[in-house]
Amino acid sequence: MYKLMKMIVLAAVSCAFADIAPETEGMEADTRGDGTFLMAGPTYSYDRSSMQGGIHSGSEEWSPEKLRMHLLLNRYSLTPSWDIAAPAVWASTGNEIGDLLLYDLSSDDREKWSGNRTPMMEGGFRSKSYKGFWVTARGIQVDHYSQRTMSAREKWVDGTDYSLFGSNLPFESSVYAGLGYSGHGLETSVLTGHEYLWVMGESGRWIPYHTNPRVEGRIDYKTVQATFSYQNIDFENDAAGESGTRDEISGTVRAAPVGPDSADPLKIGGGVAFRSAQSHGTVYFGLEDDYVVWPFAEFELKPTDRLEISGFGGVNNRDWLVKDSVRLSFNAPYGVKPSVGFKNHLGTTLNPLGDTYEYFDGDTLDLTADGYMQLHRLFFDLRRNADWFSMGFNVAGWFEKGAETFDTTGFVTDGPLTYRTGNMGRIDSWIRGLTGEANVEIRYSDEFSLGARAGAERIRGDEKRFEVNPSEEWVEFKAHWFLLRHFTVDQSLAYRSDAKWNLRTEDPMVIKGDWYWNASFSQLFPEYGLSLTGTILHTLSRDAVLVPNGGYDRTRFYCNISKTF
Amino acid sequence: MKKTFLLIFALAFSAFAADAPADSSGLLKHAYVSLEGGALYPLDDEQNVVTRRNYFSLLEFRYAYFENISGVVQFGYAYYHTKGDSVAFPGVHQFNGRVGLDFPLSRVKPISIGAGFSCDLMRADGSDEEIKNSTLNDNETEFGWYARLDLPVILTQKYRAGVHGYFEQIWTEPDISNIVWVGIYVERKLW
Numbered sequence: 001m002y003k004l005m006k007m008i009v010l011a012a013v014s015c016a017f018a019d020i021a022p023e024t025e026g027m028e029a030d031t032r033g034d035g036t037f038l039m040a041g042p043t044y045s046y047d048r049s050s051m052q053g054g055i056h057s058g059s060e061e062w063s064p065e066k067l068r069m070h071l072l073l074n075r076y077s078l079t080p081s082w083d084i085a086a087p088a089v090w091a092s093t094g095n096e097i098g099d100l101l102l103y104d105l106s107s108d109d110r111e112k113w114s115g116n117r118t119p120m121m122e123g124g125f126r127s128k129s130y131k132g133f134w135v136t137a138r139g140i141q142v143d144h145y146s147q148r149t150m151s152a153r154e155k156w157v158d159g160t161d162y163s164l165f166g167s168n169l170p171f172e173s174s175v176y177a178g179l180g181y182s183g184h185g186l187e188t189s190v191l192t193g194h195e196y197l198w199v200m201g202e203s204g205r206w207i208p209y210h211t212n213p214r215v216e217g218r219i220d221y222k223t224v225q226a227t228f229s230y231q232n233i234d235f236e237n238d239a240a241g242e243s244g245t246r247d248e249i250s251g252t253v254r255a256a257p258v259g260p261d262s263a264d265p266l267k268i269g270g271g272v273a274f275r276s277a278q279s280h281g282t283v284y285f286g287l288e289d290d291y292v293v294w295p296f297a298e299f300e301l302k303p304t305d306r307l308e309i310s311g312f313g314g315v316n317n318r319d320w321l322v323k324d325s326v327r328l329s330f331n332a333p334y335g336v337k338p339s340v341g342f343k344n345h346l347g348t349t350l351n352p353l354g355d356t357y358e359y360f361d362g363d364t365l366d367l368t369a370d371g372y373m374q375l376h377r378l379f380f381d382l383r384r385n386a387d388w389f390s391m392g393f394n395v396a397g398w399f400e401k402g403a404e405t406f407d408t409t410g411f412v413t414d415g416p417l418t419y420r421t422g423n424m425g426r427i428d429s430w431i432r433g434l435t436g437e438a439n440v441e442i443r444y445s446d447e448f449s450l451g452a453r454a455g456a457e458r459i460r461g462d463e464k465r466f467e468v469n470p471s472e473e474w475v476e477f478k479a480h481w482f483l484l485r486h487f488t489v490d491q492s493l494a495y496r497s498d499a500k501w502n503l504r505t506e507d508p509m510v511i512k513g514d515w516y517w518n519a520s521f522s523q524l525f526p527e528y529g530l531s532l533t534g535t536i537l538h539t540l541s542r543d544a545v546l547v548p549n550g551g552y553d554r555t556r557f558y559c560n561i562s563k564t565f
Numbered sequence: 566m567k568k569t570f571l572l573i574f575a576l577a578f579s580a581f582a583a584d585a586p587a588d589s590s591g592l593l594k595h596a597y598v599s600l601e602g603g604a605l606y607p608l609d610d611e612q613n614v615v616t617r618r619n620y621f622s623l624l625e626f627r628y629a630y631f632e633n634i635s636g637v638v639q640f641g642y643a644y645y646h647t648k649g650d651s652v653a654f655p656g657v658h659q660f661n662g663r664v665g666l667d668f669p670l671s672r673v674k675p676i677s678i679g680a681g682f683s684c685d686l687m688r689a690d691g692s693d694e695e696i697k698n699s700t701l702n703d704n705e706t707e708f709g710w711y712a713r714l715d716l717p718v719i720l721t722q723k724y725r726a727g728v729h730g731y732f733e734q735i736w737t738e739p740d741i742s743n744i745v746w747v748g749i750y751v752e753r754k755l756w
Contacts, residue, residue, distance in 0.1 A: 093706075094708075095706050095707060095708060097707060097708060097736035097737075098707075098736065098737065098738035099700070099705045099706065099707045099737060099738070100700055100705070100737060100738060100739075101685065101687050101701075101705060101707050101735060101737045101742060102607060102611040102614065102615065102645065102657065102687070102737070102742060103610070103611065103737055103738070103739060103740070103742070104699055104700045104701050104705075105611070105614035105615065105647055105651070105652045105657075105699075106610060106611075106613065106614050106651070107651075108610075109610060109739050109740075112738075112739040113738050113739055114738065114739075116700065117707075117738075119706060484631040484632075484634070485631075486592070486630065486631045487631070487666075521682075523630070523636065523664070523666075525592060527592055528592075532664055534664070534682045555736070557682075557708040557736070559664070559682065559684075559708075
């Protein structure tokens with residue numbers, strides 16, 4: 001058992017291109033350097049990887065795999081994560097660096113200071129199984145990014161008492177506990193919890209979202225995955241004297257696309273997702289007809305070793321959506337693996353399960369748009385893997401018509417924040433993009449590896465109507481040391497060029513390009529399944545706001561202790 | 566003694582893993598506990614707001630980490646006296662923790678150098694009225710790093726006593742805090 005654990009730990013730390021772990025699951029936009037990742041706070045980010053194509057954020061897309069993520073308004077979020085961990089006990093704590101401490105005692109220094117820094121904390125465990133049964137509990141609270149918008153948010157909840165701990169109005173404060181069973185091919189669990197979240201609406205307002213209770217049941221049996229959840233959500237705006245509740249039931253039953261015989265070239269799956277939301281009083285989000293049912297199908301077809309076709313699609317009374325890809329690989333000398341492929345993404349919406357309205361001071365923001373979008377991406381990919389090095393090159397051209405955007409009709413200011421009114425719309429002209437990315441990695445046994453990635457993209461179209469003009473250049477250098485079989489050092493130095501938000505403020509907001517340096521140090525005790533990790537993020541970058549109405553992205557340090565069972 | 570300590574060590578992190586297996590790298594082959602006391606001196610502007618009468622105490626657990634490299638875990642308490650004419654309250658409590666490694670210098674035995682991460686938690690010492698306008702009226706935390714020099718003076722089979730000198734940087738604003746710590750320690754070998 002310990003040997004197995006040791007192997008798992010060693011395998012985990014030896015993966016050179018693994019990203020540095022963010023503060024908590026779901027905050028990966030903090031540490032990724034392969035595209036445009038702009039975080040407003042733990043519950044909202046613009047996340048667009050270099051290989052995606054199109055102009056939307058990845059979290060706006062529904063896919064069958066997202067059945068266990070939180071749906072916040074119309075975006076999927078892994079924050080706060082209710083994913084079940086392997087048997088272990090763990091704790092993390094950290095802080096945005098730059099508190100005053102002793103400098104608090106000097107009035108001159110206090111005047112120079114740019115504001116309070118806020119912590120994060122997480123603790124949890126999952127027990128070992130007893131006759132297949134286990135228990136788990138987890139608490140997560142991330143106060144990072146919270147200070148800049150506090151004065152606007154205090155008005156909604158009449159003070160700062162809106163979290164499990166402290167008074168920083170964290171965007172994410174969640175606790176849950178539950179029990180599960182693992183055995184006979186079955187993985188099942190029931191969790192219940194209590195959450196305080198702040199969800200950014202399409203208007204740009206941060207809306208308090210208090211869920212008590214949230215109950216979630218999960219079942220995995222062979223290829224079937226099912227999730228059911230119930231949430232009682234309280235909404236309030238104390239300054240306006242408004243309050244309301246929403247009872248929401250949602251879930252997905254999915255049969256993953258695996259054929260009865262694994263050698264079967266055609267694998268078919270599918271399922272159904274549903275949501276029902278009953279609102280009482282003033283609730284700031286709305287779902288058309290108060291329910292949605294979304295049947296979907298998935299397939300994977302591999303007629304030959306070289307040809308792979310896969311996709312999924314769904315349809316209901318309001319929407320339809322299809323996403324598919326074709327990849328053809330070739331044989332080439334010197335171990336080079338070239339392939340070409342084509343991806344299509346068409347639909348009346350990116351997320352058929354999301355809320356369809358946001359209500360703002362008597363106005364209704366329609367979050368659906370007439371017509372449909374189509375995104376096509378043609379790519380050529382080249383890979384070469386050897387014992388001590390690997391390299392890759394990917395070039396792609398994509399074109400999109402009917403891209404979802406927001407037709408802003410007006411702005412409202414609230415202190416440093418700007419809100420918008422309008423409705424979701426489409427860009428009914430073609431947008432064209434050309435993307436190229438190369439990466440190389442050099443390894444010396446499992447003790448040292450060095451990697452580099454560089455990419456560029458050019459996008460042409462009706463750019464002033466893009467929610468975000470993504471970064472057009474990015475580069476990343478990574479290094480990983482595994483020393484004395486007990487110590488690891490990972491570092492990543494990444495650059496992202498300018499990005500621009502066009503539709504959320506009167507004048508477009510340019511997010512200046514910047515360098516980000518992240519480093520993580522771990523002491524490992526594989527003999528005891530124990531690890532101690534310290535991580536520092538965003539050390540070279542300026543303290544900047546990356547999303548309109550977002551918090552400051554600051555340098556932060558956090559440490560984690562974990563003991564696997 | 567070793568088994569007892571391992572048991573506590575394991576229980577601290579797990580209610581389920583009391584049986585520690587044998588290791589092959591020297592991990593936890595030896596372990597030591599020490600008490601330390603001394604004075605700490607903030608450098609830079611902070612000298613204007615605290616006196617020179619600042620003291621600390623530390624509890625340290627040091628263990629064989631890999632071959633002759635030691636791992637270090639510390640918990641400590643310190644107190645800063647403020648200068649009364651400029652500050653409304655008489656002092657500041659500090660609780661600190663450190664995790665790091667010590668490397669013996671083979672050419673100048675038994676001197677070691679070490680480095681690691683630090684975390685300081687501070688809270689103003691004073692009445693509610695005195696501390697109400699300070700950010701230190703509740704707990705404020707900041708991280709940083711330290712380097713240290715270990716100069717053992719007395720060495721016996723079970724005990725060791727000597728001097729530790731630390732240079733610590735805490736990542737505060739508007740400037741980084743640089744602090745020098747000097748302490749005398751007594752260490753007992755556990756196993």
